[in-house]
Amino acid sequence: MKAAVFSGTTEGRGFSRALAALGAAVTVCVATELGAEEQGRAEGITVRTGRLDAEEMTALLRNADLCVDATHPYATEATRNIRAAAGAAGVEYHRLLRPASTLPAGSAVFAAADDAAAYLQGKPGNILLATGAKELPAFAALEPERLYPRVLPTVAGITACEAAGIPHRNIVAMQGPFTEELNIALFRQFRIAFLVTKDGGATGGFAEKARAAEQCGVQLIVLRRPVEQGECAEAILQRCRELL
Known part of the structure; x- marks a missing residue:
C-alpha cells in the first residue's frame, strides 16, 4: 500500500513511522526544511519538502492508496486544499486531528x-x-x-x-x-x-x-480553534491494516 501523509506535526511524524512499520510505502509531505529536519529519516518513508499547489497535490495523490492529513489544527487552508486534491484524485482521505484542550476559566x-x-x-x-x-x-x-x-x-x-x-x-x-x-x-x-x-x-x-x-x-x-471533525491515529492505522 502507498500512503501520502501531509505532516509537519508531532502526530504526523509518529503516525508516518507507525504506518511504515506496518509495511506501507509512505510519502511524507512537509512545507519547510524545518519540517523535514524534524521528520528525520526512517525506513519506508520518503520525505517531500516544499509547498505544493493544487495540481501537484492531485498528481501526488493519484499514485497513493490513502491520504492522511496530519497538518496543524489551525492550518485550515492546507486542510481544505488537501481534501479537495484527494477528491480530485479519487483517493481515500482521513484527517488525523489532535484533541482540543479544555480552556481555563477566565480565558x-x-x-x-x-x-x-x-x-x-x-x-x-x-x-x-x-x-x-x-x-x-x-x-x-x-x-x-x-x-x-x-x-x-x-x-x-x-x-x-x-x-x-x-x-x-x-x-x-x-x-x-x-x-x-x-x-x-x-x-x-x-x-x-x-x-x-x-x-x-x-x-x-x-x-x-x-x-x-x-x-x-x-x-x-x-x-478559537476551527471546528473540524477528525480521527485518532489508531483508528486510521486500523484502516491501513485492512488495506495492506
Whole structure:
C-alpha cells in the first residue's frame, strides 16, 4: 500500500513511522526544511519538502492508496486544499486531528487574531505572541515595543518580525513545545501581562502555557480553534491494516 501523509506535526511524524512499520510505502509531505529536519529519516518513508499547489497535490495523490492529513489544527487552508486534491484524485482521505484542550476559566477567546488585537488596543502591558509569525500583521496597530513574538528560529520567522517592526531585543526565536517553568521564566523576564496563543493541544504545550499564565497573573487570550471533525491515529492505522 502507498500512503501520502501531509505532516509537519508531532502526530504526523509518529503516525508516518507507525504506518511504515506496518509495511506501507509512505510519502511524507512537509512545507519547510524545518519540517523535514524534524521528520528525520526512517525506513519506508520518503520525505517531500516544499509547498505544493493544487495540481501537484492531485498528481501526488493519484499514485497513493490513502491520504492522511496530519497538518496543524489551525492550518485550515492546507486542510481544505488537501481534501479537495484527494477528491480530485479519487483517493481515500482521513484527517488525523489532535484533541482540543479544555480552556481555563477566565480565558479571553476570539475567532481571529484581528479580534484579539482589537481587544488589546488601549490595554497597557507587554504581550507575548505565541500565535506564529504569520499572525504578526494582525497586531500591526499595537505598539511594537509591547510585542514579544515567540517564533520559530528560522530566517522566515525572524524576517516576519523585522517586517512587523519588532525590536530585535523583543524577538524570542525558539522551537517548542515549552515547559511550564520556561514559560514562567519568559513571562517574568519580559514582564508579560497578556499571552496570545492558539490551542495547540497537549502536544503543542497548551496546558503548560495556561498553567504558567495563571501562576504569573498573565491574561490568557486564545484564538478559537476551527471546528473540524477528525480521527485518532489508531483508528486510521486500523484502516491501513485492512488495506495492506
